[in-house]
Amino acid sequence: MRRSMLFMPGNNAGMLLNADALGADSIILDLEDAVSPAEKDSARILVRNALKYLNYSNCEIIIRINSIDTDYWKSDLEEIIPLMPHMIMPPKISCAKDVQIVADYIKEVEEKHNIKKSTHIIPLIETALGVENAFEIAKSSDRVKAIFLGAEDLTADLRCKRTKKGDEIFYSRGRLVTAARAANIDAYDTPFTDVEDEEGLEQDALFAKSLGFTGKAAISPRHVMIINEVFSPTIEEIEYAKEVMDIIRVAKEQGKGAISLRGKMIDAPIVARAMQTLKMAEQLGGAINE
């Protein structure tokens, strides 16, 4: 499931102990903005040890490395890749070439350490150029499984104010979702930065869902619960998904090639979505929201 992604500061020993118990589907161990330059080495070693010794078994592990225009990113990868995290999140990705630089170095480290598992990449798009190049970024490598919008730095690049309502990032959000779906990967929405405003977060998450985002990032564990609820399938969605699967089964039995439900043609993407919905519903069991 990829409803929520929670940022965790990489140099905080206490938080790393509980990172996987905060309900987030994915956790982002942050070596970048959450860590001061003086502590980059410290965070890298601590995160490496956390991956090695703590058993993060029930969530996806994402490492946000430092950007490729710093001195740190290569050391980050050298230290972390051998521990086989699920995904690497390189920040400030503006074009396919940026992704390739990261992917190439990951490959180098994997080969050096004889690692069979291929770590995936989730580029953080937070520049105007990155938004424009969203599709080429999404398609830049087999390793890219999702793209993630970072609105704070983006609005600085756009030279506008970041607001709760988010009109200023409307285009960027739409562009990212479209690019992701066109490349058949997932899209994550930017975190809501007012930790205390839970209603505002819910509105923001609902809006992101309505645009087609797979899930949303969070900077506060309190937001995780709300985001999970918003991005979990509703009873209506589950009912609809069941209808879709039923009608597909009926169509197969009757040897029909094409079938429609409620006036709409049911084709492969709809079936795929229905299956996803039902899979999520099964995993969530009693916790379906209304």
Add this chain to the structure above:
Amino acid sequence: MEIKNKATAGTLESNDVYVLVEPNDNGIELELESIVFNQFGEDIERTVKEVLDDFNVTNIKIQLKDRGAVECAIRARVETALKRAEGVNN
């Protein structure tokens, strides 16, 4: 590894350990202060010595102020302090 400089790593926050290392010419001198000394004091000392051994450190003065860090965090902080003390760049 030779300890050339004084260096620190870690913090005094809950679940962390503050480590201070200094050059020494008198073997390994370890000073440990811990909120779980009764339960893990021996364990912690053993862990620190293992890390020193891994890095071939035979002369060092090392001081730990532990606030309940788990073993992998202790290892990480000691390793960081050692690397900083060796004078290797970030």
Add this chain to the structure above:
Amino acid sequence: MSKVVNSLKEAIKLSGLKDGMRVSFHHHLRNGDHVINMVMDEIANLGYKDITVNASSLFDIHAPVINHIKNNVVTGLEVNYMGGVVGREISKGILNKPVDFRSHGGRPSDIESGKTPIDVAFIAAPASDNMGNCTGKYGKSACGSLGYAFVDAMYAKKVVVITDNLVEYPLYDFSISETYVDYVVSVDKIGDPAGIVSGTTKITKDPVGLMMASYATKVIQYSGLLKEGFSFQTGAGGASLAVAKYLKELMLKENIKGSFGMGGITAYLVDMLEAGCFETLMDVQCFDLKAVESIRENKRHREVTASHYASPTAKSSIVDNLDVVILGATQIDTNFNVNVHTDSNGYIMGGSGGHSDTAAGAKLTMVVAPLTRARLSIVVDKVLCVSTPGNTIDVLVTQRGIAVNPQRDDLMARLKEAKLPVIDINELKHIAEKITGIPKDLKLGDEVVGNVIYRDGTIIDTIKKIGAGTHLYDRKSRS
């Protein structure tokens, strides 16, 4: 006519106090209390020795008692809770006989039955008239409910009311009536308001605490108990308050009208009352200003005595009708026995309070606690002290899973069906140990420094003196 005497000294003399007698205090002024120290200092000055102090609780502010013990002024202690400062000294063995720890329900029961007869009760009262009609609801040192003080007033041989707010006769909104009172003493300050009640109790911001609270709320939701007439009690700290907040949201959403909230009352329970989640609040103690204001203004917010709350020998008590209670723990073992008397090194820093009472009475008793605290697992093989027996504990909720007492397979089935993370308690212990490592076993001393007296009158466990090789907190070693 007036019962007001000129000084505390005079009141003590008039009370007929003698060496070897028993005095009593309530703890409604909590860590802002000045009265216990004032009275005991005066008793010491007057040269008394061998006094037994029966205080419903002792807090860190009562550190001067340590000296009174060392000087043999105090030779016996009977409490329901003891803070870490005094506790540490008791654990080192400064008192020649064990402290008797009771519960909030057990204390009044034993006073009423004559097991611990009180010779002189000293009742700190935020407001009193000159005849001793007094209450906690008014005054600069207002503390709200005086729940724990009733048994002292009604059963002690002599009763001294100490107030910093003497009002005109009659104090019509009295809690304790003049019919029980012998003397009234007026002083400048009975306590420090900031230490008496919290300005505002706040729910935890700690993500782990919120996770625990979220699971706890789900357990209540799927327990089958959350329906019309629901009753609830929760603690005043950390995650406990978050449960109250989430529960309120849930009850309002599902339109569930509960019957009563019990406590230890905080602003969160008052919110629930005012939002219509409960018909009434039964209050034995107020924790914050909002609770004090509410008990004063809202007739649906009732003051109850400790006996009414939890006495095992009353014809009935509130805990017997309680649906759900949320409790804490320092340790819990794989048989669900809970320790709330000592820390992980064996030092006394707590006590049952209402823990064993509510656990015995409630239909669903939940311990909500983080799986580990600073490298120590909360789940152990054997607790250092059994405060509350495992057969009264139903569920342990941690951020890494929910353990259900095997004797509750009905509950286990419900929670599993709701896809909650139910996990065997031994497995939880195993998970904790994988994170922390396996701690060295603690060696305690042989001498008994505390008796844990359960609500049925039996001693269910003893607290031993701290082990000889134990180090309080920090220690240095050189090698």
